[in-house]
Amino acid sequence: MKARLGLNSTTSHRPPSQDKPWMPKSERQKTGRSSGAQPGHSGKTLKMVDHPDEVVTLRVRGHCGCGQAWDSIPVSDELARQVLDLPEIRLHAVEYRAQVKVCPTCHHREQASFPAHVPGQVQYGPRIHGLAVYLNAVHFVPFKRTANILEAVCGAKLSDGTIALSLNVAAERLTAFETELKAALLNQPILHADETGSKVNGKLNWIHVVSCQQLTLYGHHEQRGYAALKDMDVLPRFQGTVIHDAWSMYFQLPAHHALCNAHLLRELRYLAEGHEQTWAAELRSAMQRVYHANKAGILTSEGRAVFLQQFDALVHLGLETNPMAPSFFGQRGRVKQTRRRNLALRCQRHREAILRFLGDEQVPFDNNQAERDIRMTCVKRKVSGGFRSAEGGMNFCRIRSYTSTLHKQGMNLWHGLVSIFRNDILMPNFS
Template identity: 70%
Template sequence: MRELEAQVAQLLGRLRDLEARLAQDSTTSSQPPSKDKPWVPKSERQKTGRSSGAQRGHVGKTLKMAEHVDEVVSLPLTGYCACGHAWESVSAQGHVARQVMDLPELRLQVTEYRADVKVCPGCRHRQHASFPDDVPGRVQYGSRVHGLAVSLNAAHFIPLERTTEILEALCGAHPSEGTIVLNLQLAADRLIDFETQLKAALLNQPVLHADETGSKVNGKLQWMHVVSCAQLTLDGQHSQRGFAALEAMNVLPQFKGILMHDAWSTSFKLSAKHALCGAHLLRELRGLAEHHAQVWAGELRDALRLVYHQQKDGTITPDLVIAFEQQFDALLDAGLKANPPAPPVPGRRGRTKQTPGRNLALRCQQHREAVLRFLHDEGVPFDNNQAERDIRPWCVKRKVSGGFRSKEGGQHFARIRSDISTLHKQGLNVWHGLVSVFRSEIIMPSFCC
């Protein structure tokens, strides 16, 4: 009889878990918003009461006439006035101007380098003048073509074949897919020094953000990892998700500051101080409250949102922090009481699977300092949105052009993306930065952030 009751309880628990899983969306789990139903609300933000769109006092932007023009087309007035007078005989008293801003017709600009050839009158040795370093072959594309190819593929995630089509449509160049791959490899090789300085700069940051996502290589699942802050981004491609990938990137194992992450178990193996993402916690609490009828989770979510907005608005006080922490501990105790330990399953070895509510309450108790670090350490944000924003381009890349053909291709792409993201964060021109890579005059970002 007891075995039968245990089996029924197990099946009921499994049924509840399956129903809750089917009801999950981006507001109650880590599921991406792209899988949500279109009517599901997307944001945790509180309503301000303001209307949507531009607010009062917003300075609008519109296309303005240029002060300096490249070409003037005069339009003489011809024909006859209504009274019969010929306009050709009347002098113009002024003009009305309209401007058209368009791209000029693009074509490749061919530069031919002619090196003098001379023969020594003494020993008859034949010698020619040296060519520039970026002119290694008899015929080659220039730095702008290479930079544009890399920009289209690495910055805008356009597949190789379509990149060649765009280049041909724009300027008549039609490099092969292999040439573009070689461009990516050359750019990655020349950015090795950039990556070395970037890693050293990240180690000196007080707070870093980390996240990871899947990335396909030859159809097999691999992983893309990101370590970043407001001014710097380091991307890395690796075959593993775990600690081996972090060791290969060679930043987080040596980092001694505060690491913001989403409670991934491997991150807790690091010696850094930990801060856990509040946005992930809010989604989990919402899922427990809505799909598992966990009252304590809904109350904790409301309390956490309130104290976050108080801190954000600058109205938080030490007394409010103490009161919240007491409420935090009391609600976690309530969560553990509402989710008692699951009894061992007869005949099954190992740890017994616990309910999502118990697992979450235990995690918050075990990592209480990391969950509440945003209240006590200045400069520690409430969420891990920095890493989420930095990893989003890889999700776009995965959807637009798929994965990589080789492990090396993914690693080269990651290094170039690190440069692109860092330049963009610091307000530097990404286009000029990519072109500079092929001129051996690489534009370096600031590493003293």
């Protein structure tokens, strides 16, 4: 019980937000460098623009001390200072007037056609819709607060229904993007996967992520298991390497597997500190040493062989230290084992997946890529809660797939979202 109460983000899968404020937050080793920017860092500073939009000339007025009027003296030099600010933001109304003509001979009436993006009597333009989606889906601002921001900044009084319509239209028009995204993910050598909870009208659902360095796909599903992966239609067809956190459903996939060793280090730390398992402490230290040596490029083949022997010996010691729990007469089903033995068994059964980073330089040590991509869902949960419908969750995931992919490739999110409502979508690079 004492060990369970002592669980935190450094010894389990518990998020850092639930830690006590004085708990350490990172497994990183100290480098000895000072905090802040390092030597050679270019830095950022506010710079003057070459072509200002407006120039205000400040004239010298009055008279010199000798009595000479300054107005009669030519200018010898000018000193410049600039103020960079936003222009006044307000709705820009464009009225389209379609001409109507009647033939004087046959009295046929002909009318000019309105543009395709002007279907109704009055409608908002692509920038307003894009800004509403940007606030709600990218920055997790709830509907009511999104409407308040738009009204305060530019005088647009959007209803909740209009904001929901903007999200629906954006998600529908991004269908082709999602299709190309899935095809591009299937061509990647390595993918990262993770999942986290998401509420729909108070009921627990799940958001899944499949990603790499340049692409991100989110999916929303009522289940956490294999049905969600099948619905996303990527991992069940993927033949490369999937990096995940050892959740059992991932092992049903036909791909090669690599496990997140950041999770393993936390669990080993828990066993070492909470249960005084010396094998766990030694294995954790050995994993850290070989990781840093491999990352620095100083791990030799002899050093790798020594580590592999040490890994097998420590896992075997872990199984001996934590023997199988006995079964009782008449007991049915599988006997529940201790957490200590289960971790040692996982290291034995999934040895290849745990140590894949040593044999393939493309495989990272951890699953931080997926962790970073899924973290935004936890932020949304804290800021604006869950979704009102399953459709809202799916729309959110499709839009986030688009904005996350644009962000990873250094493309402008604002231009991308506005392009959706202009029906000329800015597509990322899928090659």
